[in-house]
Amino acid sequence: MPDQTAGARRGRAWSDEEDVELVEGVREGLALAELAERHGRTTGGVHARLDRFVSQSGSAVDDPLDWLRSRLAADPGYAWREVAAERRLSERRERHRGYASTEPLGAAEASSAAEVLADWEHVTGHVLRSERREVFLARRTTHALAARPEAVRRTAARRLWHHGQVLLLDHWLLECVCPGAVGLTADWALIAERDADTVLVLRELLTTAVGEMPAERDRDVLSRRLGLDDQPAHTLEQVAETCGVSRERVRQLQTRAIRRLAHTDAPASRKLREVLADLSCVQRVPPETGPSAAERLLDLADVLLPSVTPRQAIPLLARLAGANKVRADNLAAEASTIRILRHESARRDATRERRVERAGRRWKALTDEVTWFGEPEPAPPRAELETLREEESADRGRFGVWHCPKSDRDVSYESDAELRVIQLLSFAPQIAYYQEQPLAISYEFAGQQRTYYPDLLAATVDGRCILIEVKPVYEMAMAVNVAKYRATEEFCRPRGWGLVATDGYRTRRLLEHRTVDSRLESALAAALDAQGELTWPQVVAAADSLPLDTLGLCSLILKHGWTWHSRPYRLRPALPSNGPSTAKDPVVPAPHRLPGASGPAPVAPCIAPSPEDIELARTPAGGWTREQLAVWGVPWPPPKGWKKHLITRWEAD
Numbered sequence: 001m002p003d004q005t006a007g008a009r010r011g012r013a014w015s016d017e018e019d020v021e022l023v024e025g026v027r028e029g030l031a032l033a034e035l036a037e038r039h040g041r042t043t044g045g046v047h048a049r050l051d052r053f054v055s056q057s058g059s060a061v062d063d064p065l066d067w068l069r070s071r072l073a074a075d076p077g078y079a080w081r082e083v084a085a086e087r088r089l090s091e092r093r094e095r096h097r098g099y100a101s102t103e104p105l106g107a108a109e110a111s112s113a114a115e116v117l118a119d120w121e122h123v124t125g126h127v128l129r130s131e132r133r134e135v136f137l138a139r140r141t142t143h144a145l146a147a148r149p150e151a152v153r154r155t156a157a158r159r160l161w162h163h164g165q166v167l168l169l170d171h172w173l174l175e176c177v178c179p180g181a182v183g184l185t186a187d188w189a190l191i192a193e194r195d196a197d198t199v200l201v202l203r204e205l206l207t208t209a210v211g212e213m214p215a216e217r218d219r220d221v222l223s224r225r226l227g228l229d230d231q232p233a234h235t236l237e238q239v240a241e242t243c244g245v246s247r248e249r250v251r252q253l254q255t256r257a258i259r260r261l262a263h264t265d266a267p268a269s270r271k272l273r274e275v276l277a278d279l280s281c282v283q284r285v286p287p288e289t290g291p292s293a294a295e296r297l298l299d300l301a302d303v304l305l306p307s308v309t310p311r312q313a314i315p316l317l318a319r320l321a322g323a324n325k326v327r328a329d330n331l332a333a334e335a336s337t338i339r340i341l342r343h344e345s346a347r348r349d350a351t352r353e354r355r356v357e358r359a360g361r362r363w364k365a366l367t368d369e370v371t372w373f374g375e376p377e378p379a380p381p382r383a384e385l386e387t388l389r390e391e392e393s394a395d396r397g398r399f400g401v402w403h404c405p406k407s408d409r410d411v412s413y414e415s416d417a418e419l420r421v422i423q424l425l426s427f428a429p430q431i432a433y434y435q436e437q438p439l440a441i442s443y444e445f446a447g448q449q450r451t452y453y454p455d456l457l458a459a460t461v462d463g464r465c466i467l468i469e470v471k472p473v474y475e476m477a478m479a480v481n482v483a484k485y486r487a488t489e490e491f492c493r494p495r496g497w498g499l500v501a502t503d504g505y506r507t508r509r510l511l512e513h514r515t516v517d518s519r520l521e522s523a524l525a526a527a528l529d530a531q532g533e534l535t536w537p538q539v540v541a542a543a544d545s546l547p548l549d550t551l552g553l554c555s556l557i558l559k560h561g562w563t564w565h566s567r568p569y570r571l572r573p574a575l576p577s578n579g580p581s582t583a584k585d586p587v588v589p590a591p592h593r594l595p596g597a598s599g600p601a602p603v604a605p606c607i608a609p610s611p612e613d614i615e616l617a618r619t620p621a622g623g624w625t626r627e628q629l630a631v632w633g634v635p636w637p638p639p640k641g642w643k644k645h646l647i648t649r650w651e652a653d
Helices: 001-009 016-029 034-039 042-053 063-072 080-096 105-124 131-139 142-146 150-164 168-176 188-192 194-213 216-226 236-243 247-261 267-279 294-302 312-318 325-348 355-365 415-425 479-495 518-531 536-543 550-560 611-616 626-631 640-652
Strands: 400-402 409-413 431-436 441-445 448-452 456-460 467-472 496-502 561-567 571-572
Touching: 016 034, 016 042, 016 080, 016 409, 034 042, 042 063, 042 236, 105 131, 131 216, 150 448, 150 536, 168 267, 168 431, 188 194, 188 247, 188 294, 194 294, 194 325, 194 400, 194 550, 216 236, 216 247, 216 536, 236 247, 267 294, 267 312, 267 611, 294 312, 294 640, 312 325, 312 409, 325 400, 355 400, 400 415, 400 550, 409 415, 415 431, 415 456, 415 467, 448 479, 448 536, 467 550, 479 496, 518 536, 518 571, 550 561, 611 640
Parallel strands: 467 496
Antiparallel strands: 400 409, 431 456, 441 448, 456 467, 561 571
16 A cells, blocks of 8 residues: 555655655654655655755755755754745746846846845835845846836836835836836726727837847837838838848748747736737637627727738737637638628618717817818819829728718728718718818928828818818827828918818817826926937836826827827927928929839920929819829829929929
8 A cells, every 4th residue: 555655646746745744754864765765756856855945045055955954953943835935936937937047147237236126125115135135136137127227217116116015026127118017907998998098008018019029130020010110011012122032031020020929028028918818808708798809809909000901910919819820810800700790880870860960960069179271262172082092902901991871982991080080971961072081292201201191171061171180189199190280281271271180089179278287297398308308118207106198298299399209109309490390282293204104205305394383283182183294294193203303303494
């Protein structure tokens, strides 16, 4: 019977009762072979188990049995259980996180780590024992905290301690890297309502996670494909052309980068995976009263990656949430079906008469928020309006299509917010007709000349014209959107048109007239004057304990003319000349072959028109007809740079 028990114990985990028996055997003075025989284990197994009861300071001893016997004789109350628990925790962190380090520290690193320890003890009011100090100072998380700016680090510590009376090193580092990420919870209602604070922190968390990737090529490919750094999402062909590789190679690099992002141990990446797993319910059964995992991923893709096609965004989010490749692809296919069903449901709802009445009330409230420039003038005739946006093919495009019952045609849209406004215009009785992206307005941003297409032009039944820009309210203060809005203002001013920026419910005036704590305003202004540029952690550090919300911060940006870039977050003071930028409306080239033009060259050269002649030739819609461009020798469609080429020729002549 003893032999059977001994055989059953071999290869099995040690129980608490066996640990107690083992320590009692050490107290009795048994040899290693005698302990092994008593417990039915090998001598190597007993030796390894005894090593777990050796404290961190004595872990390098050759014979843990002699060390433990001497320690128990000198200190009968030696806490061997706590030592074993600490060793297990340390090994688990080293195995799964890689944040334990036993390498000797240099003088500079030791000094920086000591500063972090001093901050921790100051905020918490606790003083660590000497052996705990060694563990604290040896953590790689401590070294990472030491590399953070002192103001950001201390502010993050105070905020965490104030909210929960707990200051864990991993949470502390995460709060320094992405303020607010520690407090993110799996509250789906905040995502469904598009809560501004939650959306901002989630987006910044995703951007930070990509930025934490060690390989620069991985960061570059994902940033381009996901539309980070104030740029639209690039296709595989665009990334391939930029990087000088094939489309298939870009796809391989993207797959590798996603796999690495799903397994990296960086703090923002771990938190992102944790939050996505809780919100998407990919690894558990969703609540009966809530949406399915595919529906949740569809909404998360719209929130986190609005410029990325759902077909690409949903598998990425599913992989980060813990799904394998097969399940991620299945969820993406299910989400595509749900998206189609949602549109079908919206089409059926469009037949209800109550929708017309509701749209009329909503439009009446929205017209009170319209900014009018001069005496209102009529809109262009419906026949002269057409979409100038470059449509993508149906099998690869990211745009949705909704059938408008008012004009009996399919209307393209780029976001759910734009779809809401399109449906409002379709059912509001005050709207005679509308056109999506009918104008091309030139504007300058980041030292480059760009072209902007206003989302919608609406003509009312009383003959007035309104340009509508559709953006989430918390994005209206972004630098690129402010530049577009100013250019559109200058475009509307000489025509007597109206202008409104909305997300379907709220408008830009919500930010312009929002009341903000004067203390927060002064603190941010002082920080900008002192530092010249603030990151998101620095903005939170400047606010310190003052209440900070996204809409209030956007309001201050608009009121003071500050420049705000997102993904990554950068806040800069107003430029020296903070006047409204001049919108440069489309101009036109000369009759000679233009850069990028295709087809035969014009038969006879033409005299390039002056900028004044070009402006006078505009149609009521703000562009030019094909016939007029042909007179100037401009091929159709006009190639890139044709306006600049025309002006250059006119100035040369």
